[in-house]
Amino acid sequence: MMKLPNAKDIAAAYTRIQPFIHQTPVLTSESINLITGAQLYFKCENLQKVGAFKFRGATNAVLSLTEAQRVTGVATHSSGNHAAALALAARQNGIPAYIVMPDNAPAIKKKAVAGYGAHITFCKPTLADREATLQKVIDETGATLVHPYNQWEVICGQGTASLELMNQASDLDIIMTPVGGGGLLSGTLTYIKEQFPAIEVIAGEPKGADDTYQSWKQGHFIPCIDPQTIADGLRTSLGVLTYEIIQSKIDAIYTAEETNIINAMRMVWERMKIIIEPSSAVPLAAVMENPAHFKDKKVGIILSGGNVDLGHLPFE
Amino acid sequence: MMKLPNAKDIAAAYTRIQPFIHQTPVLTSESINLITGAQLYFKCENLQKVGAFKFRGATNAVLSLTEAQRVTGVATHSSGNHAAALALAARQNGIPAYIVMPDNAPAIKKKAVAGYGAHITFCKPTLADREATLQKVIDETGATLVHPYNQWEVICGQGTASLELMNQASDLDIIMTPVGGGGLLSGTLTYIKEQFPAIEVIAGEPKGADDTYQSWKQGHFIPCIDPQTIADGLRTSLGVLTYEIIQSKIDAIYTAEETNIINAMRMVWERMKIIIEPSSAVPLAAVMENPAHFKDKKVGIILSGGNVDLGHLPFE
Numbered sequence: 001m002m003k004l005p006n007a008k009d010i011a012a013a014y015t016r017i018q019p020f021i022h023q024t025p026v027l028t029s030e031s032i033n034l035i036t037g038a039q040l041y042f043k044c045e046n047l048q049k050v051g052a053f054k055f056r057g058a059t060n061a062v063l064s065l066t067e068a069q070r071v072t073g074v075a076t077h078s079s080g081n082h083a084a085a086l087a088l089a090a091r092q093n094g095i096p097a098y099i100v101m102p103d104n105a106p107a108i109k110k111k112a113v114a115g116y117g118a119h120i121t122f123c124k125p126t127l128a129d130r131e132a133t134l135q136k137v138i139d140e141t142g143a144t145l146v147h148p149y150n151q152w153e154v155i156c157g158q159g160t161a162s163l164e165l166m167n168q169a170s171d172l173d174i175i176m177t178p179v180g181g182g183g184l185l186s187g188t189l190t191y192i193k194e195q196f197p198a199i200e201v202i203a204g205e206p207k208g209a210d211d212t213y214q215s216w217k218q219g220h221f222i223p224c225i226d227p228q229t230i231a232d233g234l235r236t237s238l239g240v241l242t243y244e245i246i247q248s249k250i251d252a253i254y255t256a257e258e259t260n261i262i263n264a265m266r267m268v269w270e271r272m273k274i275i276i277e278p279s280s281a282v283p284l285a286a287v288m289e290n291p292a293h294f295k296d297k298k299v300g301i302i303l304s305g306g307n308v309d310l311g312h313l314p315f316e
Numbered sequence: 317m318m319k320l321p322n323a324k325d326i327a328a329a330y331t332r333i334q335p336f337i338h339q340t341p342v343l344t345s346e347s348i349n350l351i352t353g354a355q356l357y358f359k360c361e362n363l364q365k366v367g368a369f370k371f372r373g374a375t376n377a378v379l380s381l382t383e384a385q386r387v388t389g390v391a392t393h394s395s396g397n398h399a400a401a402l403a404l405a406a407r408q409n410g411i412p413a414y415i416v417m418p419d420n421a422p423a424i425k426k427k428a429v430a431g432y433g434a435h436i437t438f439c440k441p442t443l444a445d446r447e448a449t450l451q452k453v454i455d456e457t458g459a460t461l462v463h464p465y466n467q468w469e470v471i472c473g474q475g476t477a478s479l480e481l482m483n484q485a486s487d488l489d490i491i492m493t494p495v496g497g498g499g500l501l502s503g504t505l506t507y508i509k510e511q512f513p514a515i516e517v518i519a520g521e522p523k524g525a526d527d528t529y530q531s532w533k534q535g536h537f538i539p540c541i542d543p544q545t546i547a548d549g550l551r552t553s554l555g556v557l558t559y560e561i562i563q564s565k566i567d568a569i570y571t572a573e574e575t576n577i578i579n580a581m582r583m584v585w586e587r588m589k590i591i592i593e594p595s596s597a598v599p600l601a602a603v604m605e606n607p608a609h610f611k612d613k614k615v616g617i618i619l620s621g622g623n624v625d626l627g628h629l630p631f632e
Contacts, residue, residue, distance in 0.1 A: 025341040027363060030365070031431075046589045047343065047588070047589055047590070049346070051589050266626065269591060269626060270626060272363070273362045273363055273367050273590060273591040273592075273622030273623075274363070274589060274590050274591060275585060275589040275590065275591060276589075306589030307589075310582065310585060310586065310629070310631045311631055311632050313626070313629070315626045315627055316627050
């Protein structure tokens, strides 16, 4: 059995990353509470640096490097939040970052990563070419791979969001996160189920990309194939490490329909005046599809990120 | 000379309204600091209840009523944030609210005010008909007028935003607000210039609605006629009370071009992941038009509100 992180590792990660991250606020909305019948506490990782919780894991990975590794730097392939997170975490610590991005990535994302001073290598938009290109970059530079989710230090970093949430909101009955690759969910489960075993940890997942739900129900790993969801951060399969943690600790996974994800996203924008990306809206959509389970419960929801293209919004 | 509120009145207002309002967070953005060359501290009144600082003044007005006035309730005419603020403040205190709204007000605003349980009377969209209709409502109900800005209790309530900001951020060199009717600016000036006279208080105003700038420069009251600005909250003239306070205490007023207001608004959305309405972006636009004045300064900016129509955004 593989070695899994524990709550103490997450507390250590928090001490390590605290000077570099934002302590994000926990916001509430009376009108959304009224609509859902639950008491919701939104942990705003959309307000984290680079606009996503990913900055926690990337920062912890960078700060966990050896002196020799700091010299050769870090590398990853990503077109999304992890690329920006790793690029900024590396720059803040004065170490090189090598990012492999598909050449069809949105211009705004390329610009963001370049703006953080990372070395970008473009590749074809296939997983095979991304991995081959990344391997080539690593071979040439000696950089250390930082995986977007299936990595010990990354999971510990993501778990610090729920540690911080527990310092800000008390007496929670339930904590929810979205699940894509499973880094945020694994870190949350690791911390909460050890420190606060009475709190239920529930994942929200798009019905159009419900591989984690299917894996959990069927008791074995099922990959994410042909995901159909607006929640672009959640179109990913679990890794071996995140699968193991989720399978052994999760209380429940609820899926959500696409229209409900968009409605939940709009509700947060309109009622709370914060920008969340579709992935962040999935737990709230799941709450609204399953009101009985959440009625009168105190529910912490980790809003995972806020990176959207303002020129292409799903609102009318 | 009329009696003006002082810092003690604002402290008293804060004690009064604190159980009813959100203590809104103060957020920072390294990337916006890098772009502007200043250190900016954004006081997020867009995250206040009803999405605007207006809830502070409305709540203070409601809590300042006599027992007899509580029975007959409050009234105002407004198509914007003040209407929603007064409606919710009244409901939270179990008193009736009568709102006169122009019949061409956006459906979403009508719905919001009705959702807070206010009695709505529609009128023609002219100032004359708004005032006549309001007078009729007051004659019939005996309700107490709560003006959106030109009223003592309202100004004291708005001043609590800067009191709170000073508890959250230290060593500020400058505090900025937008200016429309002048309630937020008057409250800020009242508190800051008495308690922290070394801090500069600077207003940002759209160049297309620069009546306060012109009044200040020319030394007499100039009304806001035919305003041309996207900042819908700032298309208003000062009142006698707000004019008096601003004229006697303001350090400077900077105007901002429309394109810069929209760019500043988009910058806050994209970099900070919070929704601000165009009015809120005016001080930041003014900072960007006048970089020399703000270079390396610690600047508190009160983001006044976040109420926008998501179906009609000024972004491409």
